Amino acid sequence: MRKSNQANHEPKFTRQLTIADFDRLFPNEDACKAYLRDQRWPKVVICPRCGNDKVYASKARPFHWQCTKCGKNPRAPYRFSVTVNTIFENTNYRLLIWFKVLYLMLTSKKGISALQIHRMVGTGSYRTAWFMCHRLRAGLADPEFRQLMGVVEIDETHMGGKDANRHWDKKRHIRGTGDKIPVIGAISRKGNVVCQMIEHADMPTLHRFVNRVVDKDKVELVATDEHAGYQYLARWQKLPHDTVNHREGEYVRGLVHTNTMESFWSLLKRGVVGTYHNVSKKYLPLYLAEFTFRFNNRHEHDIFGKAIAGC
């Protein structure tokens, strides 16, 4: 059942680059390389191996540099290109194709399927589009995660479609929620979301997650539902914890509710079920990274640049 005030919690996304903007920014491969260089090294190109900021641009090969400091000897400098240590390194695809795929991924609020990307970008084969999408998702995973503060909602959900919706040979013939994958998430109101696939939604797992993602000194309230796994958060973890009792029809009591987290779940589910038609355990973390990145950067005007800088 949708809660009456759900609409107020629907995330708002900032307008992104239009296709015309994109084409103006990236008319060709060199423009992409220059953009990647400027996102990675905004001031001066730095050697990725030793941190030296006095590298020499290669005259013969544009967007390649040489570092004499960490080379074997002055005659054999270390050579690197603009894609070194990025997810674009050692692939045969042009940056312009990578950029288009990333652009489509970031501008589609509920995600975009590899098939659709293949049709729109002309990636050669569906398999290529699929590979590029997954590699980009891995690039979007946040390495610099910051603990949540203020009012934090914690909630868990289950991903994975109903067996009845599967093609007959993919059916697992399991009843109930047995084939669903539990996912736990935390969201700071008006702030960032963190989520993670878990094996079981039991108390040790939930407590461990809360400990990892919540800043104990700066959290004002941890709001959850009445799930037994959240018991003793106050007593054992010394957290300001309060619950709403969904089973008894209570969804909001003052500041205590999990509606923000639930609106993220609904966005994630509409995306994963509607766009990707289900995901397996193996790939779910990649989709979580994609949806988390898009959500956490929903007010970022240059989400594309930020993604490129982190790839």
Ligand SMILES: [Zn+2]
């Ligand atoms: Zn070097």
